Amino acid sequence: MASTVFVLQLVVRMLSFPLYLLKFLGLWNQISKKWFPYYMMKFSVTYNEEIAGKKWELFSNLQDFVGPSGKLSLLEVGCGTGTNFKFYPPGCTVTCVDPNPNFEKFLFKSLAENRHLQFERFLVTAGENMHQVADSSVDVVVCTTVLCSVKNQEQILHEVCRVLRLVLEPAWYLVFDGCNLTRESWKTLEQASFSKLKLQHIQAPLSCKVLRPHIYGYAVK
Template sequence: MAFTIFILRLAVCILALPVYLLDFLGLWNWICKKGFPYFLARFTVIYNEKMASKKRELFSNLQEFEGPSGKLSLLELGCGTGANFTFYPPECRVTCIDPNPNFEKFLIKSIAENRHLQFERFVVAAGEDMRQVADGSMDVVVCTLVLCSVRNQEQILQEVWRVLRPGGAFYFMEHVAAKPSTWNNFWQQVLDPVWFLLFDGCTLTRETWKALEQARFSKLKLQHLQAPLSWELVRPHIYGYAVK
């Protein structure tokens, strides 16, 4: 099986040689950073249509984590185009972090469409180093379809734990590796190297639930599901929340 995966991976990589050449020349990263927000703006509309009920379920108890101020201070990590804004409660104070500054104009549009929120600021930074966010300053951190593409999941979760106040919560919804010995897992392994390049560092084979289980949170509520998406490769999902 491993040899078959290797051969098929090689074939797929050969077909993707033009992209690898652009990457070698240093052009592909520039293309991704400029073009990925436009792709994500379209994709998130479709994703939200398919996953709206699960997102409403996920975020249904956000207000339980309001701090002493009576308003929910929420940090969205890897905010992208602001696809989750519509699911947040009224008067929620939202801070956004993303390493790609090209998302800002899409965020401005989403903010204009979600007047029920109080937008605080947009920070250009990677989740592994959120030094611009103070310790214990957030009631909630939200992260959806982000942990698949970060450099270091453990470091991200350490930073999330740091910025959350005691009793605060981390909400997540992520696509993950399929069950071993399934055809979906087989094709995830075959296509992962090219997928990583095409989709700005997204990885198909991460077992993200393991990183969450090993993090420092006092409580973890995590569920697996098969998302009702057209792309079989990204149907395996986890979602839930963890409490500091």
């Protein structure tokens, strides 16, 4: 059995040699990025038909995560052709992230077919580096058939945690006399007309993790 597997692997490697040669020459990345969206557009139709039941089940409770704004803010990492759009609830605001810019035309075609959504923006970047998305700014992050292809799974999950809002926020606001855990007070201070502003961001040594992010410093009129 082991010898059979070895022979099959050897055959596959020999057949794949032209692809590895193109990759070595720096050409395969350009070719695959243009070819892959066309393949995914065809593949996703069949895939969605076969797995639709599971997707409806998976996304059925998205509305439960609506944030303080009253609208569901959703970030999809590795959005591809927008194959998940039809499963999202009406009025959902969608931000799309994908490192392949060639998905854009397919993405907007899917958006045109899903008018129940509100499109925010399409960011051409890897999920491991979503610096254009602010901390604690989205209610839900969707990531399907993506983690198999990313370079750093730990980093992308770290980014997902960073951009997600706190689930505690709505209840915290009521219980703790209007306290807003995700208010970006430093931005308001920066926009104020102080002649001098010196702030530092720290993680306070507190037992409650949601209270750890602090800013401290001073402002001069």
